Amino acid sequence: MILEFMRDDHRACDHYYTEAENALAAKKTEEAKELFDLFYRATNHHFDMEERELFITFEKRTGMMGGPTQMMRYEHQQLRSLLESMRLALSENRTDDFFGIGESMMIMLQQHNMKEEQMLYPMIDRTLGSDGELMVQTLKDMAR
Secondary structure (H helix, E strand, O other): OOOHHHHHHHHHHHHHHHHHHHHHHHHHHHHHHHHHHHHHHHHHOOOOHHHHHHHHHHHHHHOOOOHHHHHHHHHHHHHHHHHHHHHHHHHHHHHHHHHHHHHHHHHHHHHHHHHHHHHHHHHHHHHHHHHHHHHHHHHHHHHO
């Protein structure tokens, strides 16, 4: 339940980034900026869903405060920093910097997403059990 919902959200975020990169490579700078902004907002929203609802509920249910959720929060901080650097590079039309930072960001993001999808989300699904549907609805209700 959680795994499927959050994995689908990962894919939606990735799609925005791919589209932004493609637009920038095609020298469609304004379109790239708009698409990157969608990626930026969607990714930060994804992190917020995890940090404000999903992780807190998991930690309360399991009593596990310093485990995988703490590592994911740390990685979110690193990723947010890279996203800010990319946003700045794009706003200053530093295309090479944008692509360079983007390469590092995507490697880190893909590794991060894999850990969540292979380890953390299945743990959360097991922990929430039948409450998973309610959590998915709560996450859907969070404003983007």
